[in-house]
Amino acid sequence: MASPIEELKTAIRQALPDLDMVIAWTAGPDSLSHTPLFITDAADIERIEWDSRCSQNLAGYLTSLRGKKVGIVAKGCDARTIVELLQEKLIDREDVTIFGLHCQGAVDARKVRTELKVGRGVQGVTIDGGAASFAVNGETQTARLGQVLQEKCFRCTGADAEVCDHFIGEHGQPPQVDDAPVSTLDMLEAMGMEDRLHFWEDQMTKCIRCYACRSACPLCVCQDHCAAQSRDPHWVDQTDHPREKLMFQALHALHTAGRCTECGECERACPMDLPIMTLKQALNRQIKDIFDYQAGTDPDKTPPLFQFREEEEHIKERKW
Amino acid sequence: MSVIEGKELRIIGFLCNWCSYAGADTAGVGRFAQPTDLRIIKLPCTGRINPLFVVRAFMNGADGVLVSGCHPRDCHYSEGNFYARRRLEVLKALLPVLGIDPGRFEYTWVSASEGQRWRTVVTSFTEQIHALGPMPTFAAGTCLDACLHQAF
Ligand code: SF4
Ligand code: SF4
Ligand code: SF4
Numbered sequence: 001m002a003s004p005i006e007e008l009k010t011a012i013r014q015a016l017p018d019l020d021m022v023i024a025w026t027a028g029p030d031s032l033s034h035t036p037l038f039i040t041d042a043a044d045i046e047r048i049e050w051d052s053r054c055s056q057n058l059a060g061y062l063t064s065l066r067g068k069k070v071g072i073v074a075k076g077c078d079a080r081t082i083v084e085l086l087q088e089k090l091i092d093r094e095d096v097t098i099f100g101l102h103c104q105g106a107v108d109a110r111k112v113r114t115e116l117k118v119g120r121g122v123q124g125v126t127i128d129g130g131a132a133s134f135a136v137n138g139e140t141q142t143a144r145l146g147q148v149l150q151e152k153c154f155r156c157t158g159a160d161a162e163v164c165d166h167f168i169g170e171h172g173q174p175p176q177v178d179d180a181p182v183s184t185l186d187m188l189e190a191m192g193m194e195d196r197l198h199f200w201e202d203q204m205t206k207c208i209r210c211y212a213c214r215s216a217c218p219l220c221v222c223q224d225h226c227a228a229q230s231r232d233p234h235w236v237d238q239t240d241h242p243r244e245k246l247m248f249q250a251l252h253a254l255h256t257a258g259r260c261t262e263c264g265e266c267e268r269a270c271p272m273d274l275p276i277m278t279l280k281q282a283l284n285r286q287i288k289d290i291f292d293y294q295a296g297t298d299p300d301k302t303p304p305l306f307q308f309r310e311e312e313e314h315i316k317e318r319k320w
Numbered sequence: 321m322s323v324i325e326g327k328e329l330r331i332i333g334f335l336c337n338w339c340s341y342a343g344a345d346t347a348g349v350g351r352f353a354q355p356t357d358l359r360i361i362k363l364p365c366t367g368r369i370n371p372l373f374v375v376r377a378f379m380n381g382a383d384g385v386l387v388s389g390c391h392p393r394d395c396h397y398s399e400g401n402f403y404a405r406r407r408l409e410v411l412k413a414l415l416p417v418l419g420i421d422p423g424r425f426e427y428t429w430v431s432a433s434e435g436q437r438w439r440t441v442v443t444s445f446t447e448q449i450h451a452l453g454p455m456p457t458f459a460a461g462t463c464l465d466a467c468l469h470q471a472f
Contacts, residue, residue, distance in 0.1 A: 193421045227372075243379050279417060
């Protein structure tokens with residue numbers, strides 16, 4: 001049987017004549033993180049790569065390509081973003097062809113650099129059981145998954161692209177990680193309120209306000225109309241103060257509330273390595289508890305903040 | 321009359337025009353004694369309340385924020401408070417993870433005729449904020465911090 005990558009190339013070769021473009025991954029300048037490949041010419045199909053270095057969520061490109069016939073390769077979490085975009089009618093199902101994959105987990109390039117002290121020249125990554133092996137200059141270096149996977153993969157709710165047109169390879173379970181580090185959210189919940197505030201103050205002091213978190217988020221679709229740039233109302237001012245940076249993070253979290261699929265792109269894109277997905281995870285926990293809802297799982301569902309019930313079963317209002 | 325003699329805290333109240341603002345007025349007309357820490361901002365409807373209003377208020381130095389609107393099924397615009405309830409419940413998960421004590425924020429419903437209920441809400445919320453004390457501030461000092469923490 002063909003390997004998943006060969007099967008993927010075959011499926012794309014067959015579909016490409018009817019599509020304007022297919023978005024996949026290819027080897028890029030960073031040997032720990034593959035780069036997007038926009039295929040319009042069948043000759044480029046050979047350049048496709050598929051392994052645990054395919055971290056980027058390609059679904060972020062779909063909204064700007066609306067109106068074109070686009071094929072897209074998707075991991076489990078990427079497919080949840082596509083579903084969320086469909087739920088919000090930001091893309092059209094008939095225009096998108098999804099090549100779904102089973103994902104074994106995505107490596108966090110930063111963690112690999114610090115844990116294994118490797119950066120350049122990684123030729124291949126394989127995941128087997130609880131370990132990841134990196135082929136570097138003819139040698140193999142191995143690490144526990146808990147040391148090298150992205151934070152989101154420790155809580156992956158489905159590693160197969162559930163909604164797709166062509167499923168490639170075998171279905172499977174999310175990575176089994178028994179040594180996942182404590183999440184920032186759990187760490188914060190063990191701290192007092194004032195310490196939490198100072199934790200964010202320290203983190204936000206490092207924020208350089210590049211807004212890469214926003215640019216990378218596939219659900220930040222406002223483009224030039226982002227509230228962070230608005231002067232009236234002036235939600236976030238230009239003061240170089242952790243308060244304003246935290247205000248922006250609150251704005252991002254609230255604007256993605258009930259929509260964020262925890263795809264991890266905000267955190268992955270952050271050049272300062274700030275744990276900003278934590279805020280969205282906190283909202284998602286609450287949304288699961290009170291609305292029994294998880295974003296990006298059902299294309300026919302309405303996101304919870306786009307609707308209401310007169311009697312809210314799980315909301316306990318205070319009696320005065 | 322502040323709860324602690326001589327020291328008021330900064331409590332912001334976002335009230336809908338039709339029910340709660342009128343309810344607060346009813347309490348005033350009835351001359352019910354109430355704490356005076358609350359600064360009221362009148363909005364057309366709780367559905368107009370962006371949860372970011374609340375976050376911004378805390379970031380700018382509020383010690384407590386109260387939202388009050390029409391009771392469910394009594395909204396002047398029929399459904400504004402139903403949307404608001406969902407948004408504000410989600411906001412309740414954001415505040416503590418930022419380090420803002422969940423007791424510093426509440427939402428409730430007070431109708432135009434409920435002057436007595438308004439008094440109860442304001443009094444108990446103000447007591448609650450005084451029990452928590454002033455909102456902890458960022459350590460990093462800027463002119464804005466200096467200005468916000470001068471005694472008013
Ligand atoms: S969250 Fe799941 S599907 Fe996404 S990269 Fe991690 S393991 Fe793969
Ligand atoms: S907020 Fe972050 S985790 Fe959520 S959808 Fe956007 S990029 Fe992904
Ligand atoms: S990507 Fe990181 S540094 Fe840039 S604005 Fe977002 S949090 Fe700040």
